[in-house]
Every structure is written in C-alpha cells, then in structure tokens.
Amino acid sequence: MKDSGSSKNRTVLYISSAIISLFVIFGMFLPKEMGVVANKSFGFLTTDFGWLYLLSVAFFTVFIYGIAFSRFGNIKLGKDDDQPEFSNFQWFSMLFGGGMGIGLVFWSVAEPMMHYLAPPMGEGATPEAMRTAMRIVFFHWGIHPWVIFAICGLALAYFQFRKGLPFLVSSAFYPLIGDRIYGPIGKAIDILSVFATVFGVATSLGLGSSQIATGLNYIWGVQATPVTISIVIAVMTLIFTMATISGLHKAMQFAADIKVWLSIGFMVFIFLFGGTVLILNNFTDTLGAYFQNFIGQTLWMGNMDWLKGWTVFYWAWWIAWAPFVGQFVARVSKGRTIRQFVLAVTLLPSGFSMIWLSIYGGAAFNLDKLSNGAIQAAVKADYTTAFFATLQQLPLYSITAPLAIILIVASFVGAANSATYVLAMLTSNGDMDPDKKLRSFWGIMQGAFTIILILVGGGTAALAVLQTVSIVAAFPFMLIMIAMCYSIFKALGQEKLSGGK
Template identity: 90%
Template sequence: MNNGKGSTPNRTVLYVSSVIILLFVIFGMFVPKEMGKVANAVFAFLTTDFGWLYLLAVAFFTVFVYGIAFSRFGQIKLGKDNDQPEFSNFQWFSMLFGGGMGIGLVFWSVAEPMMDYLAPPMGTAATPEAMRTAMRIVFFHWGIHPWVIFAICGLALAYFQFRKDLPFLVSSAFYPLIGDRIYGPIGKAIDILSVFATVFGVATSLGLGSSQIATGMQYIWGIKATPGTISIVIAVMTILFTLATISGLHKAMQIAANIKVWLSIAFMVFIFLFGGTVLILNNFTDSLGAYLQNFIGQTLWMGNIDWLKGWTVFYWAWWIAWAPFVGQFIARVSKGRTIRQFVLAVTLLPSGFSLIWLAIYGGAGFNLNKIANGAIQAAVKADYTTALFATLQQMPMYALTAPLAIILIVACFVAAADSATYVLAMLTSNGNMNPDKKLRSFWGIIQGAFTIILILVGGGTAALSVLQTVSIVAAFPFMLIMLAMSYSIYKVLHQEKLPG
C-alpha cells in the first residue's frame, strides 16, 4: 500500500459535499416547513424500522473492538514497528481526557438525569427508584459505548495512515476491500458521507450550546431566548471563530481550550463541595454498580420503543455522526501506540471522566432539587436547557458562577467549531493534515449557517428536536460504513505477520 495516488489534491469531495449542503441550507431557508416534514418522515422510518439496528451495531462494535484489543492483534503498533509514541503517557492521557469534555456533556449533565427522573422509561416517575434508574441510564449513554464507536473510526484512521501510509481519510480504511478504488468514485462517496455525518453531528452540538447560552442569558439577565436570539449567538460565535482562523490567531484557540479545561475542573470541584458531597459519592457508587451490572441487558434493551427513539437511538446516532470527527483527533495523537493500548485508553479513560462528571452534576441536581422543594425539576419541566443554571442558583456565589457557566459553554463551542472545521477541511483536501485556512473558515461559515437554518426551522426549544432528527438521519449511512470498516480492519489485521 502507498499513498501515491492520493498525494494529488482532489476537490471532488469538497465540491460535491459543499454543494449538497448549500442546497440543504437554501431549501431550509425558503421552504422550512417542507424540510421539517421530510426530516421527520425519514426519522420516523429509521427509528421505527431500524432502531434495533443502531443498538445491534453498537453492541457489535463493543464486542469487536475489545475482541481485537485482547487478541494477538493487540500487540500491533499504530505505526511502523520501530515507531515510538509522539507524546508521553501523561500528555496522551490528558488529551484523551480533553476529548471527553464537550458541549453535550455540559448541556445534558443535569438535564438528562432530571428528565429521566420525571419521565423514566420504566417504573414510577419522581421516586427514589426513578432517580437510580435515571443515573444508570445517563451512565449508559455517556459511558463506554460512545468511545467504542470513536475507537473503531480512530483505529482505522491511525492504522492505515501511520502503518500503511495511506491518506488520512475514512476511505483509506477500505483499501483491503476495494484496493485502489479508494481513490475513485467509491472512495469519494465514502468521504462525502463522512463529511455529511460530521456536519450534522457537530451542528447538533452547536445547536445545543447556542441554545444553552441563549436560555442562560434569559435565566440570568432576562434577555429573551428566541430562535432569533439563538441564531445571533451562533452568528457571532461563527464570525469570531472565522476571523481567528483567517488571521491565524492560534493563541486565541489555545486560550479557549485552556479556559474550557480549567473551568471544567473548577466547576467539578465547586459542585462536588457545595452540591452535597456525601450524596454525590453515594450516588456515584450505586450508579456505577448498576451500570456495570446491567451493561449487556441495557445495550440490547428495547422495552420502550418511543423512549428509545428520543434517547438511546439519538445518542448512538449522534456518536456515530461524531465518529469521523473524534476519530481523527484520537488517531492523530496515538501514533506509536499498540492497538491494545489505544483501545483500552480511548474507551476507558474519557468514559471514566464522563461518569465522574455526570455523578457530580446529576447527584448535585437531585440533592439540591430535594432541598429546594422541587425547584430544579420545575425549571426542567419549563425549559430543560436551563437545568444547569437552575442548579447553580441553589449554590453559593451564583452571581459569579452563572456567567462563568456561560463562558464555559462558549469555550466548548469555540473548541468544537475549531476542531470540526479542521477535520472537515482535512476530509475535503485529500487528508491534508495541515489544511488551508481559507478552507477551514469556509467550513466554519457553512456550519454556522447550517445550524442557524436548523434552529429557525425548528423554532425555540423545538429546534433541538430537529437537530436530533437530522443527526439520526445523517448517521444511518455512516453506521453501515462503520460496519464495513470493521470487516476491513479484521481482514487487514489477518494479513499482518506477527512474531511467534
């Protein structure tokens, strides 16, 4: 294998994907109701007839990735046999932990446990058992399964780039199946679908973040959170990010990343200390045990189809849509690691951090809700995007922590936009690991406009449902790609000559 044929830039993926996405934006601007109807019809079809496939696919990914890691193939390096890791263990672990902190984790950390508590998929709502069920479910959604999905894509990208010298593209993972045709129409189609999945998945996150910023401003300062307000937030953030990209202000991006990390740590410590330390620790211990005990059964559970459509199926589709994006990141920082090291670190470290985060935020939410006579659950019922601010309101220094929470969300927004546009630029420049700034800014503007259209189509909080819908629709073809990718990985690993 070599990357000779892929060394010449090919703009097919850029032109085709950008034109189709632009058409989608134009369609949404002029006939938003019709676009919403089409998206909802496709969503209903996929979740009703193929919800089971999302669950089975993720179950398969889990078995496959750990099977590879603990097999004799686990000793294979993601790179040449004499390659050494580019980063120390501490640096590598830190970057993997950083990959686990995003808009979604901030957005859902209080909202999801409380929503599942008030409307559980099983049992009676608003009971101690409903609280235990809610925490088990949120652990399930944010635990190992998302990172198994990311690990599949990251493993393929790292293996074929660093060990086989193929372009840093999703299509390269199919070389064992289609050979040099990865440079032709089939390969381009795979990369175009990767672009779609990334755009839709990231748009969901940007929509969540912008909605939380707008409702936070309403909750704190009374600035009404309308679809127009949310759109303005997205537009301002897009302009700032694009200007930083064009002018080469990499220090600004690094500052945003540092703010995100340190504010995240500060909030975790603050909420742990003032949100009910003992209850949080008890809740974490109990929820972790329930999560591990029900791991297999929950993975394949379909006891409440309607609930699954809005939660588990959405999450699995969202993670699949994020796979090219996060896979690129974890692949780039993992050169020189063995497959076993890669899989165990990628699936266990960030998920472990997420569980601690959720235990602190979710536990504090339940504890403070009880103390405040249901104030937090009342806020969630009115508008679940305010859950974090309603929780902070029950703790000391709210005048300080509430604005800082908005800064944290903004930092997560900027970091996600920066990383996503970088990956999109790579995917549309033949895997160039240092894509052109103009191309990055182009994708930044496209994503901003795309997210605004989805917000305006949905209108207010309902826009989040539209974002969830398009994520599920966009992720479906990429899920099929990932299943084929798994077979390709299995096939090429069997061609490796291993010692002994």
C-alpha cells in the same frame, strides 16, 4: 498501492459542499417542507431500523475489545520501531480533554432530571427513578460512545501511520477495494463522512447556542428566541472563523485552557457544595448498576417511543461524531499499540464522563430536594436552563452563572474550530494541514447550516429537529462503520500472515 494525488483533487469538497448548500437553500425557502421530510425520514429509520442502531453498537463493543485482547493487540499504530509522540501524561490529558464538550455540559443536569421525571420504565419522581435515571445517563455517556469513536480512530491511525495511506475514512477500505479508494467509491465514503460530521456537529452547536441563549435569559432576562439563538451562533461562528483565518493558535489554545480549567473548577465547586456524601454514594451505586446491567441495557428495546428520543438518538449522534473524534484520538495515538489505544480511548474519557455526571446529577438531585423541587420545575419549563437552575441553588451564583456562560462558549468555540479542521482535511484529500481558506469555508457552512435548522425548528423544538437530522445523517455512516470493522479485521489478518507483531 498508488499515490493518492495531491490535495488539489477537490471532488469531495465540491460535491459535499454543493449538496449541503442545496440543503441550506432548501431550508431557507421551504422550511416547513424540510421539517416534514426530516420527520418522515426519522420515523422510518427509528421505527424500522431502531434495532439496527442498538445491535450495531453492541457489535462494535464486542469487536473493538475482541481485537484489543486478541493476538492483534500488540500491533503498533505506526511502524514497529515508532515511539509514542506524547508522554503517557500528555496522552491521557488529551484524551480527557477530548471527553469534555458542549453535550456533556448541556445534558449533565437536564438528562438525569428528565429521566427521573419520566423514566422509560416504572413510576417517575421516586428514589428508584433517580437510580434508574443515573444508570441511563452512565449508559448514554459511558463506554459505548467511546467504543464508536475508537472504531473510527483505530481505522484512521492504523491505515495512516502503519500503512502510509491518506488520513481519510476511505483509506480504511483499502483491504476491500484496493486502489478504488482513490476513485468514486472512496470519494463517496468520504462525502458521507463529511455529511455525518456536519450534521453531528450542527447538533452540538445547536445545543450549545440554545444553552447560551437560555442562560442569558435566565441570568439577565434576554429573551431566548430562535432569532437570539441564531445571533449567538453567528457571533460564535465569526469568532472561531476569524481565529482560523488569522491563525490565532494562541487564542484557540487559550479557549481550550479556559474550558479545561473552568470544567475542573466547576466539578470541584459543585462536589464540595452540592452534597459531597450524596454524590459519592450516588456514584458508587450507579457504577455498580451500570456494569450489572451493561449487556441487558445495551440491547434493551422495552420502550421504543422512549428509545427513539434517547438511546437511538445518542447512538446516531455518536456515530455522526465518529469521523471527527476518531481523527482526534488517532492523531495523538501514533506509536501506541492497538491494545493501549483501545483501553485508553474507551475507558479514560468515559470514566471522566461518569465522574462528571455523578457530580452534576447527584448535586442536582440533592439541591432539588433541598429547594422543594426548584430544579425539576425549571426542567419542566425549559430543560435548557437546568444547569443554571442548579447553580442558582449554590453559593456565589452571581459569579458562577457568568462563568458558566464562558465555559459553554469556550466549549462551543473549541468544538467548532476542531470540526472546521477535520472537515477541511476530509475535503482536501487528507491533508493534515489544510488551507486556512478551506477551514474558514467550513466554519461559515457549519454556522449557516445550524442557523437554518434552528429557524426551521423554532425555540426548543429546534433541538428535536437537530436530533432528527443527526439520526438520518448517521444511518449510512453506521453501515460504513460495520464494513470498516471487517476491513480492519482483514488487514490485521494479513499483517499477521506477513509476520507483524
């Protein structure tokens, strides 16, 4: 095993940034043509390979739990005598924090209500449609996303902390290609990881900026146009890029603390005033339905038109986020066993997400009924306003609405700042403390890239463009993750043969 060289090797940086820059230029000067190409690619992948997204995630689920409960589960992510860097409480807290993001805030009301109005099976706007809607939301935000993240996180943590390889996705393929991870094959894998991360994060930034813009419109009447959304992105990009350049770590920690405390505050507030008993009933019923239908829902293909816009999009989105979130959960899990890692990463954040969605979704259904359909009317008009329409039915709206904007901004800045760090690391040979200039470069690139996609799509349609691009970008990385599973299994088998615990 040879040395990987220093972070001065800029091959991944130059190639990935050049191609992404070309994409941005293409979108600026030929936006319609880019939209046509993206839509044709989307149609091809979802029509001909939608089954592969579902089957792959099912395989990832079986694989990760199979490894966790096998004889390999006691292997440490580190040397045999390494101890965890963080206490259990600190570790759990960080994993919970990793489960909170822009997407969870954006879809917490909108998605349950949209499934309620237009379910993939049966009649909409019925009690059964509400149960189906909540079960689907649990499915999309439950265990499956964190299984995907756990695959990538396990690979990064195992090969970095136990084998001493660079903190790069390509390192996971050492058992298959050996020192060629430092050559063109390894660089290609890391470039695809950069693409997946950029496209996945762009989707989240697009969702967050759209919700901020429509929130400003909903509260203060500021017109939410593609230009307004682009200005929001530009301002947010300036904030987190300046923080990165100037090293304002305390400022970023402050933003993270705001996100956590506001998230908890909103959950408690909505739980208390949104219909406590209905929320608890909803959570209990949905949790049972979720586990009862776990296998069937995982492989269900009864409505492909619906699946393309929802489940296939989500699985592609999570796959695109795998290098990003995988890096985070890996970094905080040194010294844990594989079994501890898998169970904590897949169950704790998903459990938090289910509680979050039960509170928001249950309250939305309750308040919608009490207001004679005010929330579903808002969703029909513009689903990005769903969160604010729900808050409007609760006390203290003049206070909670601006706080909601702050929560979304804090989630936006936190995700973007973390993504710039991961992208800088991926393009500096796995340097775990990448250069600040490189981080700022990727911050600007993410902002520019997302703005282009927003302008190409225009208004709410921009979110569809972002979804389309995510699915296209995630496809090659899905294939990489399948190969990654085999590589992990092969490495663990060799470790067992060499006497590893």
